[in-house]
Amino acid sequence: MKKKYDYIVVGAGSAGVRFARLMATKGYKVCILEKSRVGGTCVIRGCVPKKLYVYASNFKDYFSDATSFGWRISKEPTHNWSKLFSSKNKEITRLNKIYIKNLERVGVTIIQEEGSFYNSNSIVLKKSKKIISAKKFIISTGSTPSMPNIPGRELAINSDQFFEMKKIPKNISIVGSGYIALEFAFLLKNLNYNVNLIVRKKTILNEFDKDIGTKILQSAIRKKINIYDESSVQSLTKKGKSIVVVTNKKKITTNLVIFATGRVPCIQSLGLEKSKVKLTKHGAIKVNALSQTSNKNIFALGDVTNRKNLTPVAIREAVYLVNYLTTKKKQTLNYDKIASGIFTQPEVGHIGLGENDLQKRSINYKILQTEFKPLKYAFSNKNNPVFIKVLYQPKTEKIFGIIYIGESAAEIIQSLAISFAKTFTLNDLRNTVPVHPTSSEELVTLV
Missing domain, CATH: 3.50.50.60 (FAD/NAD(P)-binding domain)
Known part of the structure; x- marks a missing residue:
């Protein structure tokens, strides 16, 4: 029954x-x-x-x-x-x-x-x-x-299987250019692993505003993540304790291959x-x-x-x-007003529409943006700038989207998401008294 x-x-x-x-x-x-x-x-x-x-x-x-x-x-x-x-x-x-x-x-x-x-x-x-x-x-x-249908794919793991790894070898190759691949690359590099990032195009994070990909790629290079761009993986072969990744450009010898090529x-x-x-x-x-x-x-x-x-x-x-x-x-x-974060180093917070979205929809827009060294690094030689970008409608000054790249970016963008629930304009930023000294106050003083 x-x-x-x-x-x-x-x-x-x-x-x-x-x-x-x-x-x-x-x-x-x-x-x-x-x-x-x-x-x-x-x-x-x-x-x-x-x-x-x-x-x-x-x-x-x-x-x-x-x-x-x-x-x-x-x-x-x-x-x-x-x-x-x-x-x-x-x-x-x-x-x-x-x-x-x-x-x-x-x-x-x-x-x-x-x-x-x-x-x-x-x-x-x-x-x-x-x-x-x-x-x-x-x-x-x-x-x-998703895993590519290539010879030797059984030698690799996917992004889900990564979290079941009890031990990690020192040399790791990550295939993919999306946010999962980039998050893995940064966290493993910071944990002192040698990381190769293999991507099909010259650019990364292509589903987001173009400046996000540009800034995070610059940071990856500063972190000494090895970038193999315009590279398509054709096969994987075993060589002793190593894995040889054969791309259209060259062979890369590694100990672990992680495919983060979408879901x-x-x-x-x-x-x-x-x-x-x-x-x-x-x-x-x-x-x-x-x-x-x-x-x-x-x-x-x-x-x-x-x-x-x-x-x-x-x-x-x-x-x-x-x-x-x-x-x-x-x-x-309203899927256009949803905030998201990318947990790379630096972190990315994004809400609303980026340039890619606005151009696809043929929407007229203007940009306000700034990049600066935060107070936290005043004593340091590190090049870890904060990047802020605001996209808005020229006549009404309605804000289409905001990008914040820097420490605690996801937390900052979460707070801004509340404002996006209704019409959010540059004038709202002008009328806001900022908290000082903070990096996020530059979002207000930018206008």
């Missing part, structure tokens, strides 16, 4: 967990399926462990900066990767238990199995072969790393062909503004829809969907 629920959520990541928990608190019978650990990519193998690793890597700069302020470091600091790995795992386990506890507390049924659609109103569990059904379904299976929606085993759910031309689940698929009883949230692949976005999509299903209140996200 089929077991029936009001809602079955497929995938216990940030969006799925939030949706399931909120609906259960409203009295609905909810089941959530997860083939791995509850928490999803962000908590288990993404944002959270990455940020912990970034925190660890930042200490190298703190130690070197301290001497210019009179501190004497009597011994060269060393880093223990095994200790970091163990501490990271303890924290992830703690968060995983909290997620499970919060779901169980409100009565959500957790089934730790993979499921696929049996038909448009039921799911078959892969291991137990049980069939469960529901009035409505939520697909929130997230995304998975794709995780839909391969869902049996969507039996659910009447349609896909976009890029292989994501096609949804409307209310996160509803081509099947009126099936909804999709987060990375699996490839709208704006950020954890807070997925969570907000879940909240809006709960509101719609329980009150018929229609809320839609």
